[in-house]
Amino acid sequence: MAGSKTQEAPGHSPSADRAPRVNVIGIGAQKCASSWLHAVAASHPDIAVADPKEVDFFSYHFDHGYRWYEGHFDHARQTPVRFESSPSYFHDPRSPARARAYNPDIRVVVLLRDPIRRAFSNHAHEIIKGHIPPIPFEDGLRNNPAYVEQGLYATHLSRWRDAFPEEQVLVLFAEEVSAGPEDAARRLFTFLGVDAGFESAILRERRNDSDRARIPALRTGLRAGGDWLRRQGMEPLLSRIKQVGPVAQLLQANRIEIREEIPPMRPETRERLSRTFAAEMEALRAMLGRDVLPWDAPGR
Secondary structure, eight states: OTTOOOOOOTTOOOOTTSOOOOOEEEOOOTTSSHHHHHHHHHHSTTEEEOSSSOOOTTTTOGGGOHHHHHGGGGGGTTOSEEEEEOTHHHHOTTHHHHHHHHOTTOEEEEEEOOHHHHHHHHHHHHHHTTSSOSOOHHHHHHHOTHHHHTTOHHHHHHHHHHHSOGGGEEEEEHHHHHHOHHHHHHHHHHHHTSOTTOOOTTTTOOOSOSEEESSHHHHHHHHHHHHHHHHTTOHHHHHHHHHSHHHHHHHHHTEEEGGGTSOOOOHHHHHHHHHHHHHHHHHHHHHHTOSSOTTSOTTO
16 A cells, blocks of 8 residues: 555546545444554654544535545654544444445554444443433443444444455454454554554553543543544554553552442343344354354354
């Protein structure tokens, strides 16, 4: 990808005052290691990431126009890969066609995980955001159909595969990222056409845990500082700072684990969700040419 001549999409002419087109998007799904993906991409010297992380252009802000979207990369006009990640794209039915109209050569990175675990993490996320109180998962499931809707992987992925050729869509699994982050990073870098031998300093960091802050203002301030370092291309330095003893202790002391505040998922709920997702997972196996998915029970 690096060094190749950019081809302009129909109706999208370049001009001297515009940033180059975004040429890679991460589309989710939500709560499937998208924060890891963004951080690893940001750590590579040949990849520029959007500021802020999730622009939601093709889903919620398409009416702002291409110039507005590309303005999130004004800091990276000379960087060969311009990467933006918004988990809303995966399940939004308008996003694939919009992304293709914007740039038919755009590369798409998808991250999936066990849809039942994803649903539970979605519930924890809603609590962390303050959208709901710390209620049991079953109550949240009855309240929010998106817990299930976002896990209809075959349905959503099929729209992206209809919009883009298979070689432009990379599917990764959060379970495999967790088990082998170095291999996952190499696959990502190879797909994006950058140096796959680059060793990111942040590969084994824990990211986007299901926790909330004891002192929200402290977390907000620390994250603002971290975001500033990322914008300066200092993700590796930020990773080292967070591992310094006093800093690591401060971060840990400010965490409240949400999973300690709500009961675990009931076995009957897990069984019901397994039945709900069964047809989608069967279709996903066929779509990806896999006999098993990383979360399939042994001996399936």
